[in-house]
Amino acid sequence: MDRTVEEDSVDALGGFEHRVLLALVRLGGRAYSVPVVQELERVGGRKVAPAAVYVTLRRLEKRGMLTSEMVPTGDGEAGRPRRFFAVNEAASDALRAARADLESLWAGVEALEL
Amino acid sequence: MTAGGDGARRVRLASLLLRPFLGAADARATAEELDELRAARGGWGGEAFFWHAVAGYPMRVALEWVRDTSPGRGGMDGVWRDVGFGARSLARSPGFTVMTVVILAVSMGAATAIFSVVRGVLLDPLPYHEPDRLVAVWVRGNDGARARMTPGNVTDVRSLNGVFASVAAYQGSSAALGTDEGSTFVRGGAVTPEYFRTLGVEPLVGRDFRPEEGVADGPSVVMLGAALWRRAFGADAGIVGRTVDLNGDPFLVVGVAPSGVYPTTISVSTEIPFTTSNQDYFLPLQFTDELWNLRRPHIVGTVARLAPGVESTEAAAALATLTDRLHARGDNDGESLILNPFVEEVVGDMRFALLTLFATVGLVLLIAVVNVGALFVLRGEDRGSEIDVRVALGAPWSRLARQFLAESLLVAVAASLGAFLVARASIGLMRGLVPYQIPRLDDVGVDAVAMAATLSIGLAVALAFGLLPAWRIVRVRRDRQARGHTAGRYQSRLHGAVVALQAGLGVVVLVGAMLFARSFSALSSVELGFTSLDAWVIPISGSGGRIVEIVERIRGIPGVRSAARTYDHPLERDWGDSFLIRGRPLASREDTPYGSLRPFGEGYFETAGIRVVEGRVPDAVDFGGDARYAVVNESLRDRYFHEGGVLGATIDVPSAARNFGEDRGSYTIVGVVEDVRFLGPEAPSEPAFYLPLSHFPVSAATVLVRPIERDVDLVLSIRQAVREVAPGAAIQSMRTLQDELDDRLARPRFNMMLLISFATIGLVLSGLGAYGLVGRVVVARTREIGVRMALGADRRRVARSVLWGALLPVLIGGGVGIAAAAVLVRGLRSLLFEISPGDPVSFAASALFILGVGALAALVPTLRAVAVDPARTLRSD
Numbered sequence: 001m002d003r004t005v006e007e008d009s010v011d012a013l014g015g016f017e018h019r020v021l022l023a024l025v026r027l028g029g030r031a032y033s034v035p036v037v038q039e040l041e042r043v044g045g046r047k048v049a050p051a052a053v054y055v056t057l058r059r060l061e062k063r064g065m066l067t068s069e070m071v072p073t074g075d076g077e078a079g080r081p082r083r084f085f086a087v088n089e090a091a092s093d094a095l096r097a098a099r100a101d102l103e104s105l106w107a108g109v110e111a112l113e114l
Numbered sequence: 115m116t117a118g119g120d121g122a123r124r125v126r127l128a129s130l131l132l133r134p135f136l137g138a139a140d141a142r143a144t145a146e147e148l149d150e151l152r153a154a155r156g157g158w159g160g161e162a163f164f165w166h167a168v169a170g171y172p173m174r175v176a177l178e179w180v181r182d183t184s185p186g187r188g189g190m191d192g193v194w195r196d197v198g199f200g201a202r203s204l205a206r207s208p209g210f211t212v213m214t215v216v217i218l219a220v221s222m223g224a225a226t227a228i229f230s231v232v233r234g235v236l237l238d239p240l241p242y243h244e245p246d247r248l249v250a251v252w253v254r255g256n257d258g259a260r261a262r263m264t265p266g267n268v269t270d271v272r273s274l275n276g277v278f279a280s281v282a283a284y285q286g287s288s289a290a291l292g293t294d295e296g297s298t299f300v301r302g303g304a305v306t307p308e309y310f311r312t313l314g315v316e317p318l319v320g321r322d323f324r325p326e327e328g329v330a331d332g333p334s335v336v337m338l339g340a341a342l343w344r345r346a347f348g349a350d351a352g353i354v355g356r357t358v359d360l361n362g363d364p365f366l367v368v369g370v371a372p373s374g375v376y377p378t379t380i381s382v383s384t385e386i387p388f389t390t391s392n393q394d395y396f397l398p399l400q401f402t403d404e405l406w407n408l409r410r411p412h413i414v415g416t417v418a419r420l421a422p423g424v425e426s427t428e429a430a431a432a433l434a435t436l437t438d439r440l441h442a443r444g445d446n447d448g449e450s451l452i453l454n455p456f457v458e459e460v461v462g463d464m465r466f467a468l469l470t471l472f473a474t475v476g477l478v479l480l481i482a483v484v485n486v487g488a489l490f491v492l493r494g495e496d497r498g499s500e501i502d503v504r505v506a507l508g509a510p511w512s513r514l515a516r517q518f519l520a521e522s523l524l525v526a527v528a529a530s531l532g533a534f535l536v537a538r539a540s541i542g543l544m545r546g547l548v549p550y551q552i553p554r555l556d557d558v559g560v561d562a563v564a565m566a567a568t569l570s571i572g573l574a575v576a577l578a579f580g581l582l583p584a585w586r587i588v589r590v591r592r593d594r595q596a597r598g599h600t601a602g603r604y605q606s607r608l609h610g611a612v613v614a615l616q617a618g619l620g621v622v623v624l625v626g627a628m629l630f631a632r633s634f635s636a637l638s639s640v641e642l643g644f645t646s647l648d649a650w651v652i653p654i655s656g657s658g659g660r661i662v663e664i665v666e667r668i669r670g671i672p673g674v675r676s677a678a679r680t681y682d683h684p685l686e687r688d689w690g691d692s693f694l695i696r697g698r699p700l701a702s703r704e705d706t707p708y709g710s711l712r713p714f715g716e717g718y719f720e721t722a723g724i725r726v727v728e729g730r731v732p733d734a735v736d737f738g739g740d741a742r743y744a745v746v747n748e749s750l751r752d753r754y755f756h757e758g759g760v761l762g763a764t765i766d767v768p769s770a771a772r773n774f775g776e777d778r779g780s781y782t783i784v785g786v787v788e789d790v791r792f793l794g795p796e797a798p799s800e801p802a803f804y805l806p807l808s809h810f811p812v813s814a815a816t817v818l819v820r821p822i823e824r825d826v827d828l829v830l831s832i833r834q835a836v837r838e839v840a841p842g843a844a845i846q847s848m849r850t851l852q853d854e855l856d857d858r859l860a861r862p863r864f865n866m867m868l869l870i871s872f873a874t875i876g877l878v879l880s881g882l883g884a885y886g887l888v889g890r891v892v893v894a895r896t897r898e899i900g901v902r903m904a905l906g907a908d909r910r911r912v913a914r915s916v917l918w919g920a921l922l923p924v925l926i927g928g929g930v931g932i933a934a935a936a937v938l939v940r941g942l943r944s945l946l947f948e949i950s951p952g953d954p955v956s957f958a959a960s961a962l963f964i965l966g967v968g969a970l971a972a973l974v975p976t977l978r979a980v981a982v983d984p985a986r987t988l989r990s991d
Contacts (some may be wrong), residue, residue: 034147038154050148051170064747070139085144 013098019044020056021065021095024087032056032071032082057085065091125149126443128168135175144171148163156523162528163787172528177201181704182873196513200521210493211525214486217879218529219574221482222568223536224872228475229568230561231468232468241372243314247333248424249426251281251416251433255708259800261690262451265401266409267451271416277432279421282309285412287397290844293346296761299361299846302339302395307820309396312374312419318343318349320354320369325396327368330402336365339393340373360395361656362842371396409445410597410769410833411479411691418729447692447706467865470945474626474869478876479568481619485883488612490579493885522580525571533568534560548973566949604892608680613887614927617964619932620880622938624963627873628956629946634866636948638859643790643799644684645723649820651683654836661815664772664843665715667835668819671961673828677819679715679807684722685854687792693803694753696764696780705756709801710792711747711767713810717854719787721820729785737808738785748789749802765848768812772918781805794858796947822849862947882966888920888971892979899979909980917969925969926930932961 013021024031024038033053040048060066068079086099125145145168152164177198189259204211240246251271253261263271268283284305290297307323310316320338327335338347347353357364375393399414420429426792430453437450455635494501504514537560585791657664661679668677682688691711700706719726728751732743744765751760761781770777781803821828829848836843895916902912939951949956 019826032147033144034150037151045288049170049174050144050151050167051174054144054171059178080146081139081143082147083140 010071013094015023015058016052017060018095018098020053021060021091024057024066024085025091027094030084030086032084032098034082060091061085063090065094118791119522121149123138124164128164131168131535132171134872135172135561162935165284173201173205176861177205180463187518196516196520197524198523199517203517203521204524207493208293209488211417214489214525215483215532216527217486218525218572219532219536220528220875221479221879222572223535225475225479225538225571226533226560226568227540227544228468228472230537230559231544233473233561233564241315243457246455247420247458248313249418249420249429249453250456250459251315251418251451251453253412253446254452254847255449255690255692259690259708261449262412263414263451264409264412265414267405267446268414268416269406269719271418271433274432274436274954276421277424277429278418280308280312281416281418282306284309285397287395288653288655288846289360289395290362290842291346292343292842297521297656297842297844298346299653299844300342300394301846302393302397304397304399306399306674309417310371310375312417314376314419315372317369318368319351319373322369323396328398328400330400330405333399334363334365335368335398336360337369337371337396338367339371339375339395341857342394342560343370361659365397372398408445408772410772411689412520418453426453426455450704459574466944470942471865471868471872473871474876475621477619477623478872479571481616481623481880482881483571483875484619486575487618488883490886491608491612494518509967517575519580522576526576528752530569530572531839533572534565535564546797553555589662599885609887610923612931613819613884613968615886616880616884617924617927617968618931618934619875619929620884620937620967621960621964623873623876623880624960625932625935625939626942627877628960629942629951630866632945632953632955632956634862634947637795637862640795640859642684642795642855643788644851646721646818646820647850647855648824649721649723649818649851650832650837650848651851651854652817652819652848652887653846654815654817654830654840654843657815657840657844658777660840660843661817662726664836664839665817667839668817668832670716671828672834673822673825673831675820675822676717676721677817678717678721680718680722680816680818681713681807681812682792683722683816683818683854684790684793684851685792685858687969691767691769694766694768696766700855707750709750709803711855712802712804713807713812714745715807716802718818720945721818722790724790724849725788727786727788729783730786731787732806737806742778742809743784743806745785745804746783747787747799747802747804748797750803753801767805768864770805773879774810781809794855796858883969884924885971888968889975890925892916892920892972896979913976915979916979917972920972920976921965921968923963926987928964928968932957935960 019040020036023043025037026043027035027039033050036057037050037053038049040053057066057068061068065088066085068085069084071084073080073082125142128146128148129138129141135141136144148164150168152160154160155163172803251263253263253267255261263283265283268281271278272281282305284303286301287304288299288301289969291300297617305323307325307328310322317337320337323335323337327333337352338358343349343353353365353367354369357366359365371393373393417431420426433451433453437446440446440451441447441448447758501514525640541560594694622629642910654661654664665677665679668674685867687710689711690708692706692708694700696705716732716734718724719731727746727748729976736743746760755763760783764780765783766780768779787804790802791797791799792802832848833845836845836900899912903909936952
């Protein structure tokens, strides 16, 4: 699998990946998938498939933007483990780059009556 | 988050479903997370959300996987590109995808499960050493019925040189096991010392019996069965060398037998009872030498291992020679010695039922495949214009074919995964639900060969149907070149063929299901010959000879209508014997009269509710007196007393005279009672003679109690009464005759239920398939209808012709199906009860049903088509 440097770079951030990453940042940079789903639904105002969020989080993890670990939550009873995802430097870079990218594209179109 | 059992089950099930896609840990966590989201939504909406969300994972993960493994995101190429295309296109039509995957998964899973059971049970049924070298030896009576061996016959068979490596005999046994908490009823066997060696099984703990333990007045030793060992002694290996209390006497435990030493209580003509409940313990059979030479009565079962190099046919021939020798010597009353492979004994009538089930499931699988095929065909047609456009835009047809193939392969893979889960669940379900014991069912898992076989079917299906749309492309192009129009004729012919196939297969399963349903209804309405289904059967052991007192005490309990001691209860047949009619010389030994011998206690016929049809039954005075009276049933009277005069005739029972003294050998017939179906509704009545227990001294410890009304207090009073009279006595159970009858019916009922459920699945599938396609055929002709009507054709005439065209394939398929069913069901004769395989009702009803479905499917769209304004039909084109 020989991806080019470009493909692994920040502008490979897809639309939904972008949203998921932002939701995670809004949640303090570390959360498991339930709060992410809820945050996306709350802010976006429409239903989000949990499966889509899950595979996206795992994909971002694989691409090195997130780290994840199983964390026991709750009390006793085998700990009720959850997979927590945390953003790292690469994610911040990617988000910043995506924002800069979009902003540079937006520059000059303010005049449009949107 | 829900903490209740329901919530936990939901999460467990979901995590089980997700496990193949996410791995165990993530599946568990994800299921719980989804449950959180479900709880936040609440109610049925939450429930729906939960399962919808669970269902979303497999496809997303698959897509992710495709995306991941494709080399380079910009240039997805080759196979992965096709797979990705297939996955996306499937995801776009979830209805089609779910339908095909579910249909294939269920039918392939069921087939795998049944195939696994068939392989496990029929092909490798016995946990013994070289089970195919084992044979059961029986006596065949001159009435053709099978009987156990006499001890003398066992000695005869042992005397055969070089035929058998070893010959073992066994008997059933029951006892009261004394424990600290009181007595419990246990059932086991008494076996000759070579029994375990003959079967080739080793004790789990301790040792096997020694030859010196199998002689009269030998030591009191016992081997415990594995189940009792675990249940009552906590699987303590230290039990060996200690003593246990059986019927109040100490027995030294020498070893523990493994489970699966089945046949200790073989009854003569019914199947072997495969319950672990008759393997609680084993005693050495301790007959005297004198007893080993007795030629009456038939009391032992026999199993033998063929000597090395001897075939079972040779052994059978040796037994035939032995029989001739015995007859020449004047022994054996015309009875012959026969053998039967042991495997047959164990799986005998299971084989056919399982194979029938297997065939039914196979048929359902076939229907499912045809259905899925039809779905693929319809989908292909729906995408006809898409294909045409892509071909027109220059897509190479090989690329298109590859994409369709990838799509169907994805379906096949998903279906196979589902099939595995379905198979595993079905086998578990069978273990829990089968009301009778299938030997070794507990050991059966999803069979690798079975799985591989169904998987290859799945793959073949995928390949075939994946290529159908591709084939269409080729045809369309050729047709276009040749004639310049689309492949309408090919399309309608294909539809017709599929409809015919659906109708034919549907008829076959329907006929089968109808036959089984009607057979079962006939079975349930058989007159059994006794009426007291509410009477309790109470086997009592360890009563120390006080059984008569116990019966007296039970009779005195308020609420008890009547009670009687008996050897066999009405749905039991343990003993067959021959007798002679005084003053009637035998033409030959083969003519010796034979029947079920049924020792009975006072009040038995009243308690069991058996009608007296002639004469009377012995009363209390007779039981107390010296006169020896017998009662016979109608079958015996009709077979042996054609000219009447049964009352007052005297019968001699040689085995009774030999065992209990000359004065106990002759009985005067005083009454005739109704026939009772001892072996349950499936078996025909047979001649039977009843001898009073007071004159025919066998140990009989079963008490039949008929209550005025059944209630719990009465049960307690009866138990109390037994304890008061004999403190060491144990009551095994208090089952009613209705319970016993239900047991007899459980097997045919379960087989029927299973077959009917499979048949119903098949029928629904084929019905839906046919319905959909017939409608399609009519819709496809809408344009033609419009043209004909526009040209002034008669509305009714057009409707008739369209209807006929749609129904023709149903008629042809149904007809062929009926013919095929007529041939196929002939093999079912032995599974049917009082219903002929050619039962016209079943055939007619099935044919009408399929025709009805076809007519309905054709009628609705036809009416719609002819009702539409022709101008509009033409314009819309």
